[in-house]
Amino acid sequence: MRNGEPNVYAALATLRNGYMQMQWSRVQMYLVFNTIALPLVFGTDAEETAKFVISATGLTVHTLLPIAIWRGERWVRFFCQRMADLEQLDQEEGSQSGPRVQTFGHPDFEALRGSRTASRKLFAPIAIALELAWLAEVIRHAYLLYIG
DSSP states (O other), X not given: OOTTHHHHHHHHXXXXXXXXXXXXXXXXXXXXXXXXXXHHHHSSOOOHHHXXXXXXXXXXHHHHXXXXXXXXXXXXXXXXXXXXXXXXXXHHTTOSSOOSOOSTTSHHHXXXXXXXXXXXXXXXXXXXXXXXXXXXXXXXXXXXXXXX
């Protein structure tokens, strides 16, 4: 890399790290919300109206947060690809040595990032199950309040 390219690389790395931190913050929001809300809906004798409101909020949270996580993941992939492109610049200009260190452009990077044990892939089934549980609770409490 030459001229301002190391600065661009550092800026992209900072942006990527910010998005990664946001992704973990969203997962923590999931955990905090469910730690508080699930016992209120399933383990208390709260009024049906309160349970309905909490369930509707849970359904909303579990619909919007995965969308935000998916969009953030797209940005992380974008920044990783741009950093890989910067790593390859020396090689493309015909330099004998090529890039000294490849991280984002290394063939193993995407394989490791996309493995079955990647945290986003492990949390996805949990998020889907929780969303279905919240949907079932909204329907159940709506039925009890308005029909039953």
